[in-house]
Amino acid sequence: MKKVSVSFVANKEKISHRLSRYIDLTAALALRDVKMRYQLTILGLYWAVLNPLLMTVVWSFVFSRIFRAQGIQGVPYVVFLFCGLTFWNLFSNSLMTAVNCLTGNASLLSKLYFPRVILPTASVMARLVDFIFSLVVLIILMLVYRVVPGKELYWIPLLILVQLIFTLGMAYIVASVNVLYRDLSQILGVLLTLWLYISPVIYTLEQVPAGIKKYFIFNPIGQLVHMEVSLVFGSGTINLAALGVTFLISCATLLLGLWVFRRLEPAFAEVM
Numbered sequence: 001m002k003k004v005s006v007s008f009v010a011n012k013e014k015i016s017h018r019l020s021r022y023i024d025l026t027a028a029l030a031l032r033d034v035k036m037r038y039q040l041t042i043l044g045l046y047w048a049v050l051n052p053l054l055m056t057v058v059w060s061f062v063f064s065r066i067f068r069a070q071g072i073q074g075v076p077y078v079v080f081l082f083c084g085l086t087f088w089n090l091f092s093n094s095l096m097t098a099v100n101c102l103t104g105n106a107s108l109l110s111k112l113y114f115p116r117v118i119l120p121t122a123s124v125m126a127r128l129v130d131f132i133f134s135l136v137v138l139i140i141l142m143l144v145y146r147v148v149p150g151k152e153l154y155w156i157p158l159l160i161l162v163q164l165i166f167t168l169g170m171a172y173i174v175a176s177v178n179v180l181y182r183d184l185s186q187i188l189g190v191l192l193t194l195w196l197y198i199s200p201v202i203y204t205l206e207q208v209p210a211g212i213k214k215y216f217i218f219n220p221i222g223q224l225v226h227m228e229v230s231l232v233f234g235s236g237t238i239n240l241a242a243l244g245v246t247f248l249i250s251c252a253t254l255l256l257g258l259w260v261f262r263r264l265e266p267a268f269a270e271v272m
Helices: 016-038 042-067 075-096 103-111 118-143 153-180 183-197 210-218 220-232 242-270
Strands: none
Touching: 016 103, 016 118, 016 210, 042 118, 042 153, 042 242, 075 153, 075 183, 103 210, 118 242, 153 183, 153 220, 153 242, 210 242
16 A cells, blocks of 8 residues: 655645645555555455345335335436435545544654645545446446436536535534544434435425425425435426525535544544
């Protein structure tokens, strides 16, 4: 494994050069994260595809056959579910990786100085590799089942960007809080599962009772997944009002995450 060395000359290095070094370091750490996650497995990167695919097959059988769940009309439930999980897993897996990114790199933090916020950022960026592999499988599934994509796919990159903004904010929070309270890493999986069930991932937003549907506007990741899936299958158009609210919540979450991280950062050295 190659060592990542970082050296900065304070007050002399231009901001642009320093920013470039930070970006390079983030990319290097993200790549290291991907390699370490799969290097000792037999199937390697294929697990990035097999995990969501196997989950989709099991859940599709349970929800569509036993509970008679339905997705978007005209779209096989297995394709609908895999699409939703593809976008959801970008968020969920990012947090599951980020929660231990500081505690799991204590030796690195003690040897090198660099902005600690780079570690959770790299954890989120590393999950983009899994996301891209899942997108390829989604395209293959749509071809196999002859599902015609929507005509407004050009909105998808913007929605993914908003999703990354929200995800980064949440990653900064869980990573920093977990340094002080390690219980968070134990309960985070349960919280994300609960969050999944109250988000329109395994069902559509139209199936939510009218009395509680209005509250879903305050679930940014649920709104984003709903809009992304709807655009992929062309079952609806972009809701600019909902997107605007989601964008504001996402930006507020990012700012809150940075504030929490900076606030707790002085205590990292004492605990680790």
